Amino acid sequence: MARPEDMWQCQTVNCGYIYNPDKGDRKGKIPKGVKFEDLPDDWRCPICGGTKKCFRPLAGPGSTKADCELPVETDSAKLTAGAETAKLERKETNPMKKYVCDVCGYVYDPAVGDPDNDVAPGTAWEDVPADWTCPVCGADKDSFSPEE
Numbered sequence: 625m626a627r628p629e630d631m632w633q634c635q636t637v638n639c640g641y642i643y644n645p646d647k648g649d650r651k652g653k654i655p656k657g658v659k660f661e662d663l664p665d666d667w668r669c670p671i672c673g674g675t676k677k678c679f680r681p682l683a684g685p686g687s688t689k690a691d692c693e694l695p696v697e698t699d700s701a702k703l704t705a706g707a708e709t710a711k712l713e714r715k716e717t718n719p720m721k722k723y724v725c726d727v728c729g730y731v732y733d734p735a736v737g738d739p740d741n742d743v744a745p746g747t748a749w750e751d752v753p754a755d756w757t758c759p760v761c762g763a764d765k766d767s768f769s770p771e772e
């Protein structure tokens with residue numbers, strides 16, 4: 625049995641994971657019998673990802689948690705970031721959607737704009753002035769539908 629001073633507990637809020645040298649850390653590929661002191665410096669708490677500095681022995685002259693470092697990027701943070709990026713990409717593609725005049729079939733292309741009527745190239749449909757009208761037949765913006 626490991627002595628209490630060989631058992632190290634994670635001090636991170638809401639964690640409390642205890643490293644038991646008798647068990648090792650299967651997730652971190654630490655075999656049984658490895659003392660906490662002998663864990664690699666880049667070993668992380670399997671629960672919260674805190675560094676070794678987050679740990680304190682259950683007994684004996686314990687260190688303080690002064691230098692505890694949590695990982696900057698967790699897997700869930702990465703996932704969230706990925707979702708954000710996807711959202712941004714969708715946002716960026718939508719404004720460049722083309723709109724078709726229901727009356728005459730004229731296509732408003734945001735990449736081209738309508739320079740003859742003071743709509744600069746790159747103007748998203750939403751940013752085209754409300755009083756802009758179809759340069760071909762004069763229909764208003766309400767007469768346009770997004771191109772499929």
Ligand SMILES: [Zn+2]
Nearest residue numbers: 634639669672
């Ligand atoms: Zn932890």
Ligand SMILES: [Zn+2]
Nearest residue numbers: 725728758761
């Ligand atoms: Zn038209």
